[in-house]
Amino acid sequence: MSVITVERIKLFSTRSPWWCMIVAAVLTVGFAALTTGFLKGADEQQATIFITQPGAQLSQMVMMVMAALAVTTEYRFGTIRTSFQAVPQRAALLLGKTAVVAFLSGVIGLIASFGAWGVGSLFASNADLSINTGAEWRLLAGQGLVFAISAVIAVAVGILIRQSAGAIAILILWPLLVENLVNLIPKVGDDLARWAPFANGSSFLNQGQDFGLAGAGAGGSDFALSPWWALLYFAGWAAALMAIALFSASKRDA
Amino acid sequence: MIEATGLTKRYGATVAVDNLSFEVKPGRVTGFLGPNGAGKSTTMRMILGLDTPTSGQVTIDGQRYRDLxxxxxxxxxLLDAKWxxxxxxxxxxLAWMAASNKLPKDSVDKALEMVGLTAVANKRAGAFSLGMSQRLGIAGALLGDPEVLLFDEPVNGLDPEGIVWIRTFMHRLADEGRTVLVSSHLLSEMxxxxxxxVVIGxxxxIAQSTTQEFVDRASGTTVKVRTPQLDQLAGVLHQQQLVTRIEDVENEGKVLFVEGDLTTDQIGETAAAHGIVLHELTLQRGSLEQAFMQMTGDSVEYHAHDEIAAVTQLDAPSGAEVAAGPKEDN
Known part of the structure; x- marks a missing residue:
C-alpha cells in the first residue's frame, strides 16, 4: 500500500493539517466545557451526553476543510502533476489520499466526542453521564464514522472543484445553509430536507437521544430513515461523489 | 526510446499540437526546439500522461506512460521546478516521491547529494532560489535512476553558473547512456x-535531424564583401551566374552579399583578375538562430519579411554564441 505511505508523508510534512486536527479536537472539548461548566443544581442534574456534544458539528467542518485542502493545495502548487507522474494510476493515488484523510478524521471525531464527554462528566459530576444505552454509544462512537464519511465527501468535492476557496465554500454552505433552506420550498421542501445527506448523517447520531436541557426535537425529530440506514444513505452520497470525482480526475488533463 | 505518432492536442478551436510524429533515440541528448507557445510543454505533458492527446499517441519503449x-x-x-x-x-x-515507487531508502539522500542540496535538505522548499528549486526538480527526476529523462526549459531564468551546471549535468547523463529530451527556445543553448x-513551430x-545537419541544411553560406567598386564587382559576379545582393549596413555603408555555396578564394581571385580593391572579404556560416528563423519563418508565414529578417540576422555576429536576451516565460 505505497499510496497510503505517500499520502501520510505528504499530509504530515506540512503544518496546516496538524493545526486543523488540534483545532477540531479542542473545539468540541471546549464547547463541552462551556455548556456543562456553568450548570448549577437542578439544571446540572438534567445534563445528558447529548449536551456535551454541541461543538462536534464545528469540528466536523474543520476536518472537512482539512480534507478538501489536502487535495486543493496539490492543485494550487502543481504537486498533483508530480503525484500523477509518480503514480499514473490516478484513482489509486486519490483513493489512498481519501483513506488517509478519512481515517484521521475518524480518529479526531472519536477524540472530540469522547473528550467532550469526559470534560462534561468532570464539570457536571452530579448528572448521570454514564454511557449505558445503544443510542448513547452510537452518539459518541458514531461521531468517528460521521467525521470519516464527511471527510470523503470533502475530498471528492476538492477533486471536483480543484480550488480551495470554492471547495471550502461549498462544504460549509451546503450542510449549514442549503440543507436548512430547502425546507422553505413549498410542498417538496420537507422531503428534500429529510433526504439531504448531512441531515441523515446527524439523524444517525441524534435518533433516540435524551436531549435533556436542549429540549426534545432539538436535532430534528422528522427522520427519513432508521439510524443505521441513515448512515448508509450518507455513506452512499460520499461513495457516489467520490466515484464521479475519480472518474473526472482520470479523464481530465492534470 | 520515445516515439510519438500523429500526436494531436486541441483546446477548443486552438490546435496546440498538430499531427506530430518524432523519435527520441536512446543514449543521446535530443533538443526539443521551438519558439514560445509552439507546443513543447503540451507535448511533454502528453509524454508523461498528464494530458490526454486528442488523437495519436506517444510511447516510451512501446508503452504508454499511464500503463507504466x-x-x-x-x-x-522536470517540467516545472515550482511544482x-x-x-x-x-x-x-523527495521522500514521498520515493515511497510512491518503492525506491530504496537511501535514494533520497543520494539524489540530494548528486545535486548538492544535502545541506538544505530540511529547509522548506518555498524559501529556495530558482536555481535551488531547479536542482530539487532534477533530484526528483533522478530519484528512480531512470533511463529516460525529460527536462522542460531547464535553464530558463538561471544565472550563468546555474546554466553551466545544468549543461554539464546533461552531458554527464548522456555519457551514462541515458536518453535525454530537453526542450528550449534558446537555440544557442541547444x-x-x-x-x-526535434524542431517544432x-x-x-519542422525538422528532425542531428544539430549539425539542421544548421547545414537550413542556412547556406554567404560571403560578405566590402569594396569601393561595388557595382563593378557585382557586375562581374553576375556574369559568373552568382546571386548577389547589395545592402545598406549600419556603420559600414553599402555591402555586397554573395549567396550560394562558394569560397572566399573564388571571389578574391575574381576581384584580383579585374583589379578590384577589396576592403573586406568574409565567409559567414549560418548560425542555429538563422537556420531556425528560416525554417520556422515558413511555418509562421513571415514570407514577406524574409529578406529583411535575413539582413538583420547577418548583421549579428554569426556563430553559436548569440546573447540570450530577456526571454518570456511560457
Whole structure:
C-alpha cells in the first residue's frame, strides 16, 4: 500500500493539517466545557451526553476543510502533476489520499466526542453521564464514522472543484445553509430536507437521544430513515461523489 | 526510446499540437526546439500522461506512460521546478516521491547529494532560489535512476553558473547512456547541449535531424564583401551566374552579399583578375538562430519579411554564441 505511505508523508510534512486536527479536537472539548461548566443544581442534574456534544458539528467542518485542502493545495502548487507522474494510476493515488484523510478524521471525531464527554462528566459530576444505552454509544462512537464519511465527501468535492476557496465554500454552505433552506420550498421542501445527506448523517447520531436541557426535537425529530440506514444513505452520497470525482480526475488533463 | 505518432492536442478551436510524429533515440541528448507557445510543454505533458492527446499517441519503449508501474524507475522528468509544496522540506518532497515507487531508502539522500542540496535538505522548499528549486526538480527526476529523462526549459531564468551546471549535468547523463529530451527556445543553448534536434513551430514538426545537419541544411553560406567598386564587382559576379545582393549596413555603408555555396578564394581571385580593391572579404556560416528563423519563418508565414529578417540576422555576429536576451516565460 505505497499510496497510503505517500499520502501520510505528504499530509504530515506540512503544518496546516496538524493545526486543523488540534483545532477540531479542542473545539468540541471546549464547547463541552462551556455548556456543562456553568450548570448549577437542578439544571446540572438534567445534563445528558447529548449536551456535551454541541461543538462536534464545528469540528466536523474543520476536518472537512482539512480534507478538501489536502487535495486543493496539490492543485494550487502543481504537486498533483508530480503525484500523477509518480503514480499514473490516478484513482489509486486519490483513493489512498481519501483513506488517509478519512481515517484521521475518524480518529479526531472519536477524540472530540469522547473528550467532550469526559470534560462534561468532570464539570457536571452530579448528572448521570454514564454511557449505558445503544443510542448513547452510537452518539459518541458514531461521531468517528460521521467525521470519516464527511471527510470523503470533502475530498471528492476538492477533486471536483480543484480550488480551495470554492471547495471550502461549498462544504460549509451546503450542510449549514442549503440543507436548512430547502425546507422553505413549498410542498417538496420537507422531503428534500429529510433526504439531504448531512441531515441523515446527524439523524444517525441524534435518533433516540435524551436531549435533556436542549429540549426534545432539538436535532430534528422528522427522520427519513432508521439510524443505521441513515448512515448508509450518507455513506452512499460520499461513495457516489467520490466515484464521479475519480472518474473526472482520470479523464481530465492534470 | 520515445516515439510519438500523429500526436494531436486541441483546446477548443486552438490546435496546440498538430499531427506530430518524432523519435527520441536512446543514449543521446535530443533538443526539443521551438519558439514560445509552439507546443513543447503540451507535448511533454502528453509524454508523461498528464494530458490526454486528442488523437495519436506517444510511447516510451512501446508503452504508454499511464500503463507504466513505478514509472520513476523508467522515466524521470522536470517540467516545472515550482511544482513543490512551499512548506514542505526538500527531503520530505523527495521522500514521498520515493515511497510512491518503492525506491530504496537511501535514494533520497543520494539524489540530494548528486545535486548538492544535502545541506538544505530540511529547509522548506518555498524559501529556495530558482536555481535551488531547479536542482530539487532534477533530484526528483533522478530519484528512480531512470533511463529516460525529460527536462522542460531547464535553464530558463538561471544565472550563468546555474546554466553551466545544468549543461554539464546533461552531458554527464548522456555519457551514462541515458536518453535525454530537453526542450528550449534558446537555440544557442541547444547548439551546445543537443546532438539531435526535434524542431517544432505552431505545434507542427519542422525538422528532425542531428544539430549539425539542421544548421547545414537550413542556412547556406554567404560571403560578405566590402569594396569601393561595388557595382563593378557585382557586375562581374553576375556574369559568373552568382546571386548577389547589395545592402545598406549600419556603420559600414553599402555591402555586397554573395549567396550560394562558394569560397572566399573564388571571389578574391575574381576581384584580383579585374583589379578590384577589396576592403573586406568574409565567409559567414549560418548560425542555429538563422537556420531556425528560416525554417520556422515558413511555418509562421513571415514570407514577406524574409529578406529583411535575413539582413538583420547577418548583421549579428554569426556563430553559436548569440546573447540570450530577456526571454518570456511560457
Amino acid at each position: 508501474h513505478q514509472p520513476l524507475t523508467k522515466v524521470g522528468a 513543490v509544496h512551499p512548506n514542505r522540506s526538500a527531503r520530505a518532497h 547548439a551546445l547541449t543537443a546532438e539531435d534536434l 505552431r505545434g507542427k514538426l
